[in-house]
Every structure is written in C-alpha cells, then in structure tokens.
Amino acid sequence: MNRTTTEAMPISAEVMSRYEAVIGLEVHAQLETLTKAFCACSTNFGDPPNSNTCPVCLGLPGALPVLNKKALQLAIRASLALNLEIQERSRFARKNYFYPDLPKGYQISMYELPLATDGMLEIVVEGETKTIGITRLHMEDDAGKSLHEGFPDSDKWSYIDFNRCGVPLIEIVSEPDLRTPAEAYAYLNTLKQILEYTEVSDCNMEEGSLRCDANVSVRLKGAPKFGTKAEVKNLNSFRYLSHALEYEIERQIGLIESGGKVVQETRLWNVSAGRTEPMRSKEFAHDYRYFPDPDLLPVSVLEGIVAEVSTAMPELPAAKMERFTSDYAITPYDAGVLTGTKALADYFEAAVKAGAPAKAAANWIAVELLRRLNDLGKDITECPVAPGALADLLKQVESGKITAASGKKVFVTMFETGKSASDIIAAEGLAQISDTGAIETIARAVVAKSPDNVAKYKSGNEGVFKFFVGQVMRETRGQANPQLVNEVLKRVLSES
C-alpha cells in the first residue's frame, strides 16, 4: 500500500467523530541532583562536551556503580506526590541495546521490579475533573548525546557528548486513560507542575529535563478492544505533543478507513514537515534481554525512609490552591492562576508578607504583572519588580496616597525602570489630592463655567453629575480622591 497517499487523505469530521483515541504517556524527568545516578560526575548542563565523565558512566571494565542517595529520595518523593505505592523491594536491570551514545551497551533501568506502582493523577479539562491512572514509576540513567550538526565536518562525521550519560531519570508510565490531545496536554502539564513544586526536577524541556513518549491507538467508539498502537518518541514540548497526537490520530483513522492496518512501530515527530514518520518497527521488551544488574544491590525502601521523605514533602499545587482561597479569601480562579507555578505562588506570598493587601496583590499580579511579563516573554523569576516593591505600591493605593489609576501608571514605570513607587510618585507629582479645600476651589470653578448644566442638574438630570466629576478629575489630572470629589461637588451644586 502506498502509505504516503493514505496519510495525506483528509478525513471528514463525521468520520473522525466515530472514533476515539486511546493515549498513554511515558514521561522521562531528570532528577534535580548535583551528581549522576551511579557516579560522582557533575550533571551541570552546558559544560564542555565529555568533561563530566568517569570510568563508571563511560562503562569501562571493572568500574562499579553506586546508587546516588539523593536520586532515590527524589524518586520516592515523586512517587508519593503521584499517589504511587512504593515497593519495599525494587531492582535495577540492564536494558541491553547498541547505540553509539550508549558506551555501556546497556541502560540501567528497572524492569520487573519498579520502584513504585499503582498511582493516579487528577487532571481538569474544560472544567471536568478526570482521574488518570499511573502504572509505574521507575528509575533509570540517561544515554549520551549524538551531535549530527554544528561542526565544520558535520557532513562526514557525527560527534558524541557523554556528559548526559548516567544522569538520573525517572520514567512515569500512565495507564492508557487519556482520550484526547487536550487530556494528554493537561496530564503532562499537571505532572510537570507537581515535579516542579516538589523540586524533583526542574522540568526544563529545552535542556531535555522533561521528555515524553506517547502511545497512541484509535478504535471505533464503544469497541471493547484497543487498536494497534504506535509510539511517538521524544516529544520535548507541549506544542509538539499536541500536534503529534492530532496528526497521529488522524493518520491512523485514515489508514483504517481506507482499508489499511495500523502497524505497531516507533515513530518520530518531524517538526518541519508537521507529521509523524516511521523510525523503526516497534521493539518488544524481550528484544532488550533485560536482566538484573549484577553490579547493583536491590533497592530496599524501608518504611522509615518513606516516612522521612513524606514529612519533608513540599506543599503540592492542589493543597496550595486550597490554602490560598481560604487564607487570603481570593477567588478559586485567582488562586488557580497564582499557583500555576511555585515561583509565582512564592512571589504572591512574599508580596503579602511585605504588607500588600492579599486581594489587591492577587488581582494586580494576575492582571497587570502577568500581562506585562507575557508581553516580554518572561516568567516571574525574571520580574523587574520585586515582591516588596509591589507591596509598597499597593500600600500607597490602599491608603489613598495615590488613586488606583495613578497606581497603574506608577506600576508601568516601576516595571520599566526598576525605581521604587515612592520615588516615582514624588518625581511625577502623582500624590492623590485629598485636600478638601483644593478640591472645592476647582469644583466651584468648574460649576461656575457651566450654568446650563447646573440648571439641568437642578431640574433633576442626575446624569449631568458625571460631567462635573469628569471635569474636576481632568483639572486634577486624575489625582483627586474620587470620593471627596463626589462629596464636594454635591455640596457645591446644592449651594449654587
């Protein structure tokens, strides 16, 4: 069969709607350790190629690996955060395959005895909560990196950087419970949020700290059995995950509709072509000739260790969101935005601690601050306004020293210049006019200029009052205390 033509065939929405996709994700996250999984080499990203290597991670004969305690603690922490059951006894196995970036000739992983099993994660898609099963979490080490481009002789040679060899990873395997690309996106996003909150991984996708493989099959809705699945490898961005899944689902439906069969295989997402492409026929577990690693002791996780890790568990996103709504009386929506990342939640709490009123802080951060950061493509860790500086500004708005409108202007200048709110208010003369006498003088002048409108007001036209307020505000460049303006104008008008 000519696969290219069937792949390109557009499928009607009606045909698509008769099918459902079945998706499971395998997520690899790099553990946030200073050293590698089984040796003392640094995990620092971006160091000169091959500078962080030793006989252990290069797999030289006679070298003996020793498990990094911190890596195990982080893997246990992730397991607990994902509601997995830690197995008392787990074991490292060798996953044998040949690849130039794998000097040992095998990857150290866990096979029949993984670290933890039977977990779950709640995701929210379009307001609906869904529970996604997690089959297992196991530890493994990473391979090196082949560099196929970027050198003058890249047309002839490939280079290899072994710095990544032996970097500790966890692999988290979901049940095939996801049904749409949106659910897969939400799952990965929620998982990433939890791994970041617990400081298990920095989840930096550009640096390869978080990667995802997707198992995808389709079946007619209501069909009892799963279809044949294809695995799309190495999706290292949320966008690629969504696009690859959408493409793959449509490809498989098209194949079946045109009388073809989905082949079990491993595919790659070709970013520039916008399609998945076959990489190799799917390997099976037995192809890897797994066997227990004779150089490593079985992992025995005692209850005491689990309790220790559990006690030191940082607050999880869902708990933080609940605490924000109850402690700070902010809306669940605002709490959801503010707990989006731990860094943002920390920023908010630091501002409140520095004296900012919580509701105002929530509002300003969610609207003014995030919008400006988004415009610049920056995240909260790069915010030019420190939480304490924002708190100072909000205190001045709250106390009436400046109006809310002036506050927004001051905030823009703070954001652009890094100056303090007080300096900007003084330099630009933005202090709110709360002097009744001064406001009255202006109000009397405004009223005297518009006898027509005064007459209208006297004859019961309440709407014209807004005109007077507007005039006074204009005369004071928006700096008059609005409440005082209302009071004074009412009095002046009744007297005129």
Ligand SMILES: [Zn+2]
């Ligand atoms: Zn090493």
